Amino acid sequence: MTRQEILNELKKVLSPYTLDKEALANIDEGTDLIKDLKINSANLVDIIIDAESKYNIEIDYDAADKMVNVGGCIDVIEEKTNQQT
Amino acid sequence: MSRRVVVTGMGVVSPNGIGISAFLDAIQNGVSGIKFQPLYEELKFSCQVAGRPDFVLEDLKTRNYISEVVFHGLKGTNIGYGLMAALDAWADAGLEYDTDETRWETGCIFGNSVSDTEAMKNVITRVDNKEAKKLGSRVVEQAMNSGVTSYVSGRLGLGNKVITNSAACATGTQAILMGYETIKDGYAKRMLVGSSEYVDTYVFGSFDSMRVLSRKYNDQPEKASRPMSTTAGGFVPGSGSAALVLEDLDFALARGARIYAEVLGGSTNSGGQRTGGSMTAANPQGVIRCIEEAVANSNISGEDIDLISGHLTATNADMQEIQNWCKALGRSGDNFPLMNSLKSMIGHCLSAAGSIESVASILQIVHGFAHPNINLDDPNPEISNHISLNCLPTSVVKKKINIVAKANFGFGDVNSCLIFSKFNPNDTTRDFK
Numbered sequence: 001m002t003r004q005e006i007l008n009e010l011k012k013v014l015s016p017y018t019l020d021k022e023a024l025a026n027i028d029e030g031t032d033l034i035k036d037l038k039i040n041s042a043n044l045v046d047i048i049i050d051a052e053s054k055y056n057i058e059i060d061y062d063a064a065d066k067m068v069n070v071g072g073c074i075d076v077i078e079e080k081t082n083q084q085t
Numbered sequence: 086m087s088r089r090v091v092v093t094g095m096g097v098v099s100p101n102g103i104g105i106s107a108f109l110d111a112i113q114n115g116v117s118g119i120k121f122q123p124l125y126e127e128l129k130f131s132c133q134v135a136g137r138p139d140f141v142l143e144d145l146k147t148r149n150y151i152s153e154v155v156f157h158g159l160k161g162t163n164i165g166y167g168l169m170a171a172l173d174a175w176a177d178a179g180l181e182y183d184t185d186e187t188r189w190e191t192g193c194i195f196g197n198s199v200s201d202t203e204a205m206k207n208v209i210t211r212v213d214n215k216e217a218k219k220l221g222s223r224v225v226e227q228a229m230n231s232g233v234t235s236y237v238s239g240r241l242g243l244g245n246k247v248i249t250n251s252a253a254c255a256t257g258t259q260a261i262l263m264g265y266e267t268i269k270d271g272y273a274k275r276m277l278v279g280s281s282e283y284v285d286t287y288v289f290g291s292f293d294s295m296r297v298l299s300r301k302y303n304d305q306p307e308k309a310s311r312p313m314s315t316t317a318g319g320f321v322p323g324s325g326s327a328a329l330v331l332e333d334l335d336f337a338l339a340r341g342a343r344i345y346a347e348v349l350g351g352s353t354n355s356g357g358q359r360t361g362g363s364m365t366a367a368n369p370q371g372v373i374r375c376i377e378e379a380v381a382n383s384n385i386s387g388e389d390i391d392l393i394s395g396h397l398t399a400t401n402a403d404m405q406e407i408q409n410w411c412k413a414l415g416r417s418g419d420n421f422p423l424m425n426s427l428k429s430m431i432g433h434c435l436s437a438a439g440s441i442e443s444v445a446s447i448l449q450i451v452h453g454f455a456h457p458n459i460n461l462d463d464p465n466p467e468i469s470n471h472i473s474l475n476c477l478p479t480s481v482v483k484k485k486i487n488i489v490a491k492a493n494f495g496f497g498d499v500n501s502c503l504i505f506s507k508f509n510p511n512d513t514t515r516d517f518k
Binding site for chain 2: 016017018019040042043045046049
């Protein structure tokens with residue numbers, strides 16, 4: 001999967017947690033989940049759980065700390081899915 | 086300085102109607118909300134009927150009660166009932182949901198028994214399967230007993246006292262009383278008050294095991310809840326919620342609010358589980374004191390009461406309750422007020438009973454009627470030792486109702502009694518200032 005492909009898939013994972021659908025449609029690697037998408041910080045945990053389930057990966061505490069912006073999310077998902085293959 | 090407190094908004098999620106107009110229609114026409122529950126037959130419960138609102142959780146999202154983000158992950162039916170009743174009451178009072186600023190003048194007192202055992206089952210299953218990591222962020226807020234008040238106060242930005250109360254079957258009346266006192270004593274201008282109850286299979290099964298539920302009418306669900314009748318064989322559990330918007334009279338008048346009724350006063354106490362009282366039975370002395378205090382606090386006399394909305398669950402406690410009312414009000418025989426039990430139509434909604442029955446009480450004041458006691462085909466012969474059967478309407482009675490006494494008595498020997506009155510702006514005897 002390319003980073004762009006992961007980003008497109010990530011939009012679906014993030015969708016239930018943001019009301020700002022326009023901002024979501026225009027995310028790039030620099031988009032901050034809390035500041036730009038107005039996601040409740042408590043929901044970051046749910047996004048991690050949803051990503052684990054979607055990609056069949058395990059995201060540990062250290063990796064999860066990086067998932068505060070879109071680029072960080074892609075880094076973690078890319079790394080974990082590569083470990084699997 | 087003491088203030089007058091009025092009711093300016095109401096919302097209800099009842100087994101026989103959701104929303105004030107559907108509920109009003111149902112209670113005027115004696116419509117039962119009790120239905121056969123096939124699952125309860127499968128679970129081998131003795132009682133296989135229950136009152137459950139025709140409620141769809143998704144309505145909270147599609148009808149703009151809460152955002153899709155808040156809805157995503159919401160599983161608690163109890164929270165759903167409470168949110169709908171509370172937000173309906175808010176809108177009924179002519180108030181907007183959205184606000185950028187905190188509403189410091191408004192608080193919320195809302196009660197329930199258990200948060201949601203069905204939602205907790207998911208937690209227990211996950212944890213036992215060593216999958217605690219998969220629970221996510223939305224479980225605690227729905228498992229905590231203050232779930233309803235948290236969702237309601239968050240949606241509306243309420244910034245005054247936010248309290249979750251729990252007093253078994255007396256919860257709803259107690260929540261309304263506490264809201265009334267908060268405004269009367271000047272701590273808040275407006276209180277959103279009420280209670281909710283979701284009787285899931287686990288709660289239902291626990292009551293079933295106590296052998297206090299109706300079990301002989303599984304094939305005739307609408308006849309299963311029979312308060313005060315010879316054939317009353319236990320209560321029928323019900324679920325739902327109701328809410329009231331209470332306001333300081335001057336505050337309500339200043340914004341031109343519609344006023345349904347006035348809360349004159351009330352009382353809540355306990356019989357201490359002594360002299361006939363226990364965990365499950367009410368000490369008659371406690372009940373009588375509670376009613377007497379409510380009457381005294383309201384500056385009325387027992388003679389002023391036009392209608393009693395009883396607790397009257399359809400157990401053998403009904404006969405004791407009638408005697409307690411007679412003693413507390415000093416009235417009996419033909420001089421006893423009209424009395425009815427909403428539970429004949431919707432069953433016993435436990436923590437939600439007090440708030441749903443309070444909405445019914447206020448509607449009877451506003452629209453001038455006493456709703457029927459359905460299923461009172463065979464009144465218990467002991468009743469006529471105390472009061473005339475004419476006091477127990479079996480069809481709707483159109484009559485001016487000025488003052489209603491609403492009481493509930495719960496496990497733990499706790500009692501709550503409220504006095505509602507038609508609002509009379511010229512009544513200077515209530516000008517406590």
